[in-house]
Amino acid sequence: MKNFLIVLGLTSGFLVSTVSADALKNSLNNILNTKDSSGMVNLNGVSVGAKPKHRTIKKVRKSRPSSAVIGRYNDGKPVHKREADKYIKKATKGKIKDLDLLPKKQRLMVLKDLKRMYAIKHFKSRPAEAVVATVNGQDIHKKSADNYLKLVTRGKVTDFDKLDKKQRLVLIKELARPMILQDAIGQNLTEEEKEAVLSQAWLQKQRATTKVTNDQMLALYEVKKAKALAVNPQAQIPPYISLGENLKNEIIEKKIMAELMEDVNITVNFDTNETVTANESNESSVKLDKIPDTKETE
């Protein structure tokens, strides 16, 4: 009986162990076939022979002492860090107090600003008669540059020497424009042309300032009307209003000429018997087409 019980126990033990081994195998197979989502490190694809990558470590910049020289002004004097620190503190309203906390680009900008401010503070202005530029060989004196600058900036900047190089060139170019134009006029216009242009300008000015009354215009209209009717009693006379501008211009021209010819002293040389030579040039300052016809009828 004892022997029978031992054999029975052993066979049942074997049967149970085979069943549980199959379950373990199945569960392991499942793990291999499903993706890992446990958050564990996946070492697939790791190359064992590869060299380790160089890891960049941010260097913490050491701040320099405030007496450190960070650059030089244009006159060679040193720029100390404390000046830059003070400038940054003021510019950032106390948020940044150390120049060395800024990246290189910004540090350079601060230095540039300091240099500019120093130049403004310590610059020596040239005397008013100093030549600040030449345009086609013609001198431009500081006084005229200052005056122009004052005009352009509405009095905000009055010293040419306070401008930087670029600003100076821009200002001089502006200032030089009429000078260059004057040069070009001198080279390209003949004396004849100049005289004609100036004469026209003067006449235009006179026309604009000469006053004509309605009575004067009406009087001229009546004279003209009477003359026309004397020639042809059935002539159709245009109304006064339609001739207004023409009458005004005629009176103005007459007035200008009368003023010009007042007390004029004309002499004629009756003794000149020279014959015209072939080499006579065509130059003449007289523009016959512009001569008013007031004297022709005299």
Place this chain on the structure above:
Amino acid sequence: MKKLLMTLGLGLFLSTVTASAATAGTVNGMKITVKEANKALRALTKGKMTWAKLPKEGRKQLIEMMAPSKLVAAAARKHLTAKEKQAALAGFWMQKKMSKIKISDKEAKNAYNKMKKMAKKAKSKAKIPPFKRAKNNIKMQLAQEKVVSKLMKKAKIRVK
């Protein structure tokens, strides 16, 4: 013989110089040369008459006719300010130069579009005229810019 030719040549030269510089008349002391009188006569008579052939009365009439232009020129020299003179001459010179510069319709259209864009960007409330109406003004403006920039390029500017 050589001497004679030389004397003759010199005499001829002097006579032509004096002829062209000889005075036909004066207006308030300003000379009107025979050359000027002949030029005026050529224009008036289509080359049929010269000062030498002109009778006394004709000479007087011609000088009186030429007097106003002399007087106007003198008045302009005397009464126009330096600025006025400069402005008048500059305006004339600019017009002369601009007349030689040609601006194509395409250039004008491009400039017009640019201006329109700028006005939009600036949120300008000013009414922009159609291209057809603004074309000529734009062309003039472009021509003027061209003249000035050409002039400025040629200039030798040195800032000290």
